[in-house]
Amino acid sequence: MKKTLLLVAALFYFVGLNAQGVIFEKGTWKEVLEKANRENKIIFVDIYTSWCGPCKNVAKTVFPNAEFGAYYNEHFINFQVDAEKGEGPAFVKTYPATGYPTFYYINGKGEVLRTFTGAKNVHEFVQEGKPSAFITTRHRLVKNLLPSTPC
Numbered sequence: 001m002k003k004t005l006l007l008v009a010a011l012f013y014f015v016g017l018n019a020q021g022v023i024f025e026k027g028t029w030k031e032v033l034e035k036a037n038r039e040n041k042i043i044f045v046d047i048y049t050s051w052c053g054p055c056k057n058v059a060k061t062v063f064p065n066a067e068f069g070a071y072y073n074e075h076f077i078n079f080q081v082d083a084e085k086g087e088g089p090a091f092v093k094t095y096p097a098t099g100y101p102t103f104y105y106i107n108g109k110g111e112v113l114r115t116f117t118g119a120k121n122v123h124e125f126v127q128e129g130k131p132s133a134f135i136t137t138r139h140r141l142v143k144n145l146l147p148s149t150p151c
Contacts, residue, residue: 021064024078029087032079036108044076044129045104047092049083052100054119065122072129076105105129 024046025032036043046063048055062068072078082088083097095104098117105114116128 020066021069022072022078023069024080029079029081029091032077033108033110036077036106038108039077040108041075041077042113043104043106043108044072044078045095045106046078046080047083047088047095047097047100047102047104048080049100055101058101058119062120062122062125068122068125071126075129103128 025035032043035041046055046058048059081091083092083100094110095106095112095115096102100117101119102117103115104112106112114128114131120128
């Protein structure tokens with residue numbers, strides 16, 4: 001009986017480790033841009049404030065979701081910006097937030113590919129990310145087909 005309980009507990013522990021939500025990068029915006037260039041990925045940016053109710057809702061219900069995390073961790077470099085602290089005020093001068101939360105999909109050159117404002121559910125977030133992820137996937141496919149040396 002003890003072995004069965006131990007096995008079940010271990011199973012729940014390991015499933016819990018794999019069922020995680022989105023992982024947000026730590027570091028500066030410059031470092032995130034450099035990583036996006038190196039990995040040829042698009043950056044998903046969450047611009048929030050500490051007082052924003054919809055921001056708190058997304059942080060509680062969407063970001064920890066395993067489906068959301070699996071999709072966004074695979075396809076994007078995820079980054080959060082508090083619009084009122086740290087790099088946030090400078091960031092929102094370059095990438096304005098018309099409301100909170102505001103979300104951006106930005107390439108490694110700092111160019112905006114897509115943006116939207118307001119809370120969504122997990123399924124809607126995954127759908128929002130698909131066009132941006134397709135751009136990255138298509139670029140990787142084309143890049144891999146090109147010769148490595150000039151003709």
